Amino acid sequence: MSRPAAAGPQASAGAPVTSVQLHQVSRHYGTGEARVQALADVTVTFPAGTxxxxxxxxxxxxxxxxxxxxxxxRASSGRVVLAGQDITRATDATLTSLRRRTMGFIFQNFNLIGxxxxxxxxxxxxxxxxxxxxRADVRAALAAVGLADRARHRPRELSGGQQQRVAIARGMVTRPSVLFADEPTGALDTHSARMVLRLLRRMVDESGQTVVMVTHDPVAAANADAVVFLSDGxxxxxxxxxxxxxxxERLTRLEG
Structure with a gap:
């Protein structure tokens, strides 16, 4: 399957359009001997439409x-820019409004309401x-993940993989400019995973949306335009x- 160049769409002035930027971001938890450094001086840009x-x-x-x-x-230090807005020290109300207007998030543990x-x-x-x-948009989102016939089922009536697909449909339904996905195919069988990866690819190629996906699966990662590798934050x-x-091969080197 063909993929766009990793630089993404171009602004009129010729500079890459960016959806998400992290500038020297660090995040630690705890203090003293219990302090844990989760991120250390991370600078990365996720171009729009990639x-x-x-x-x-x-x-x-x-x-x-x-x-x-x-x-x-919240970053402990550094700066985070989402959809052109510096959110580093934004209020909770501002963040909530921005997230609802701009982004979708697919959680690893579904977060469905039972x-x-x-x-x-x-x-x-x-x-x-x-x-x-x-209702047409909601049903279309469910149909896109292969669950058109499960619209009236509650989470307890669905398998783990089906619950994950509901969570994916929920993340997509607002047509967010940026979709963050934490292991979106981790709970899915091979057929369902391929379906979801095709959907994500279409979001990028046909709608110009931006996808940032955490995954452990090299096959899933190979569908992306680029891979960023982390080690020790x-x-x-x-x-x-x-x-x-x-x-x-690169994961093997990191884990070895």
């Missing part, structure tokens, strides 16, 4: 990077943003136009 995979050994800071980039966690049906879970971001959800490598074999 798909970047974030990879690295367990504990390398992948999810922390994703959460800081999305404004779900009392709501699949279609109600998918419609929730639209309602929170003050929009009136279109630092960016240690990058790979443009990745292949599964190339990603696996």
């Amino acid at each position: 798909w970047t995979a974030v990879m690295g050994p367990s504990g390398s800071g992948k999810s922390t990077l994703l959460h800081c980039a999305a404004g779900l966690d 009392s709501l049906t699949a279609e109600q879970n998918v419609a929730l971001p639209l309602k929170l943003a003050g929009a009136r959800p279109s 630092r960016i240690v490598d990058r790979l443009i136009r990745p292949t599964a074999a190339g990603v696996a």
